[in-house]
Amino acid sequence: MKRRHTFLVSMLGFGFAFFYIPILSMIVYSFNESRLASVWGGFSTKWYVSLFSNKQVIDALILSLEIALVSASIATILGTMAGIALARFTKFRGRLLFSGLVTAPLIMPEVITGISSLMFFILMAQWIGWPAQRGFTTVTLAHITFSMVFVTTIVQARMLQSDRSIEEAAMDLGSRPWEVLRDVTLPVISPAVMSGWLLAFTISLDDVVITSFTTGPGSTTLPLLIWSKVKLGVTPDINALATLMVGIVAIGVVIAGIFMNRAEHRRQRDEQMAFRANG
Amino acid sequence: MAAAGEPFLRIENISKFFGPFQAVKDVSLNVAKGEIFSLLGGSGCGKTTLLRMLAGFEEPTSGKIFLDGRDMTGVAPWDRPVHMMFQSYALFPHMSVEKNIGYGLKHEKMSAQKKASRVREMLELVQLVPYATRKPHQISGGQRQRVALARALARQPKLLLLDEPLAALDKKLRERTQFELMSIQQRTGVTFIVVTHDQEEAMTLSDRIAVMDKGEVKQIGSPGEVYEFPNSKFVADFIGxxxxxxxxxxxxxxxxxxxxxxxxxxxxxxxxxxxxxxxxxxxxxxxxxxxxxxxxxxxxxxxxxxxxxxxxxxxxxxxxxxxxxxxxxxxxxxxxxxxxxxxxxxxxxxxxxxxxxxxxxxxxxxx
Structure with missing residues (x-):
């Protein structure tokens, strides 16, 4: 029993080490005084200072946040609609095809998504003259197409868990379908919608591949900037930048997790209270 | 208005197919105003499908339903003066007890004050005044059942449909709730249609019972009639x-x-x-x-x-x-x-x- 326990713990330790030592070392070296990325020269926050005085970095960060904000919001609206449709309308013509098409980007290699988006934008520009130039709009559109899938999956799972009859009850009490959606369906699935948004936001924020295919001159997002800088050698300010990105993404994921869990916990606790009060 | 001699609810040769499967077979029955009428049968006998057709969630494949003289064909669930108490109660989890009860009143043209007093009246009817601001998950199963009842009654429906109203309660609570349901029905005068698989529940609650099997109505009668004078082996066997x-x-x-x-x-x-x-x-x-x-x-x-x-x-x-x-x-x-x-x-x-x-x-x- 004891040995097995040790074995499991050490396997867990190895697993975590494999994932997190590279990230940890990056975070540690972002506070490195030395100019050489591989030599420790004492603690310093000067790379963060230089980062924030670098206009190129700040512009890239703002662009990334803007793209993430817009694409996550639109992806959430579209993804929620698709999720509700897939969960509620069990029978419609082409449902299988629709659900396959919605979830295909999950397994599609990013390079393929990137190339096809690029081709699409080029052809569009030839046919209707839009988009004349690739940049914010094209990157945002491309991000919407692949982050929407995640929202759809989360919302669909939540919808399948929820009791169909509460929507029927609202309808029975005089509400038309859109009122049912507004009063009952959306409030009930709102934690899932929120966590879908956060997920879409973080996915958009750290995407490199699809962004690099669909962006144009002058529109460099933060991950693209890091990528181009690394090609010239790893410098400590890259470490600082990457640490910031890890921080933002981690916060997003943690908040999404809290949203998902908190509602469940509160419900369980209240149910126990009700049981004790009436038992 | 109903013509003289016209029953309050008239179900006329209703059939319902789901694909090739016939869930309800040519059912006709009449229910009088203020009656408690039960649809009794085992699972898959078509009783719930019949109830859902009354609520408007399903359209009959053939046949007609007349409520108070009005043909209900093609009338959407939200336009029917029929409310339903769901088996799972289907309370809105994000709304308090009073919001749940008042939900249907949103669609009524009456002053906010009148709505509030109507909610209050309902809370009193089901004895839940102290729980008005609680959420559904903060009250017990029996209390939830009463919220569901109050919510369905708040708009004063012509017809109240109850889908297995007592199934989720334990035995002691069930007996008490049975009498509560009957007294609430008498006070409000609303016509009740109860779907149940429990013959005892049907016997104690109902004025009349329709015993159903495989989508057909086998016998309609008072509890005494179906128990003492069953017209078929199925009815005799199913009841008692x-x-x-x-x-x-x-x-x-x-x-x-x-x-x-x-x-x-x-x-x-x-x-x-x-x-x-x-x-x-x-x-x-x-x-x-x-x-x-x-x-x-x-x-x-x-x-x-x-x-x-x-x-x-x-x-x-x-x-x-x-x-x-x-x-x-x-x-x-x-x-x-x-x-x-x-x-x-x-x-x-x-x-x-x-x-x-x-x-x-x-x-x-x-x-």
Whole structure:
């Protein structure tokens, strides 16, 4: 029993080490005084200072946040609609095809998504003259197409868990379908919608591949900037930048997790209270 | 307005197909205003489908529903003066008890003050005033059931549909809630249609019961009628327990039938049933509580001798299983009217006893 326990713990330790030592070392070296990325020269926050005085970095960060904000919001609206449709309308013509098409980007290699988006934008520009130039709009559109899938999956799972009859009850009490959606369906699935948004936001924020295919001159997002800088050698300010990105993404994921869990916990606790009060 | 003599709710030749499967088969029935009417049957008998068609969630494949003289065909659920209490209660989890109850009033043209007082009235009706601001997950199952009832009644529907209203409650609470439901129905005067699989629930709650099987209505009648005068083996079997034997009709006399029942080892006198003819094969059925058990030969007809094979003591009564010379087992209930425990009971294991029943207690079925 004891040995097995040790074995499991050490396997867990190895697993975590494999994932997190590279990230940890990056975070540690972002506070490195030395100019050489591989030599420790004492603690310093000067790379963060230089980062924030670098206009190129700040512009890239703002662009990334803007793209993430817009694409996550639109992806959430579209993804929620698709999720509700897939969960509620069990029978419609082409449902299988629709659900396959919605979830295909999950397994599609990013390079393929990137190339096809690029081709699409080029052809569009030839046919209707839009988009004349690739940049914010094209990157945002491309991000919407692949982050929407995640929202759809989360919302669909939540919808399948929820009791169909509460929507029927609202309808029975005089509400038309859109009122049912507004009063009952959306409030009930709102934690899932929120966590879908956060997920879409973080996915958009750290995407490199699809962004690099669909962006144009002058529109460099933060991950693209890091990528181009690394090609010239790893410098400590890259470490600082990457640490910031890890921080933002981690916060997003943690908040999404809290949203998902908190509602469940509160419900369980209240149910126990009700049981004790009436038992 | 309903024409004179027009029933409040008229269901006319309703059928419902799901693909090739026919869930409801040509059902017609009438319900009077203020009645508690039950649809009783096992799972898959079509009772819930019928209820959902009344609510407007399903459209009948053929047939019509008239409520208070108005044809309900094509009327959307949100436009029907019909509200439903769902089996799962279907309370809105993100709304407080009072918001839940007041939800339907949103669509009523009345002042906010009037709405608030209507919610208050409903809370009082179901005795939930102290819980008004709680969320559904903060109250007990029985309280949730009452919120669901209050919510469905708040808009004063013409018809209230109750889908297994007591199924989710435990036994003690169920008995109490039954009487509560009946008293609320009497106070509000709303017509209730109850779907249930529980025959006891249907018997105690209802003015009339429709017993359903495989999408068809087998019998409609008051609880007393369907219990004492079932028109088929299915109804007799479904409501209460019954012992039945194959029989042949020997003779029709004035108001009486003489049957040959080989399993009982003799002839039986029974009350006449219209539509039977001499020489016809039939079924004789008897409720266990109508079978009397005694040591000595009783007076009159319909007495047969047997041996006690098994007995079970329930306190207020005992169940005897008596084996007849033909090898057939019959069940008889006897009330333990005198005190004295085991020593006071009518018969013991392996005793020779007589079982008997009144001719009026015998149910003769033509199948």
């Amino acid at each position: 327990s019954i012992t039945s034997f194959p029989a042949t009709i020997l003779e029709r006399q004035t108001g009486q039938l003489r049957l040959s029942v080989p399993a009982l080892g003799g002839e039986v006198m029974a009350r006449d049933v219209p539509g039977l003819s001499e020489g016809q094969e039939a079924t004789l059925a008897i409720r266990p509580e109508k079978l009397l058990i005694s040591k000595d030969r009783p007076e009159g007809a319909n007495a047969f001798q047997g041996t006690v094979k098994d007995l079970a003591y329930f306190g207020k009564d005992s169940l005897y299983r008596v084996i007849l010379p033909s090898g057939v087992l019959v069940q008889a209930h006897a009330v333990n009217a005198t005190r004295g425990g085991e020593a006071a009971r009518v018969a013991d294991w392996d005793d020779r006893v007589w079982i008997s029943f009144a001719p009026s207690s015998a149910i003769v079925l033509a199948e």
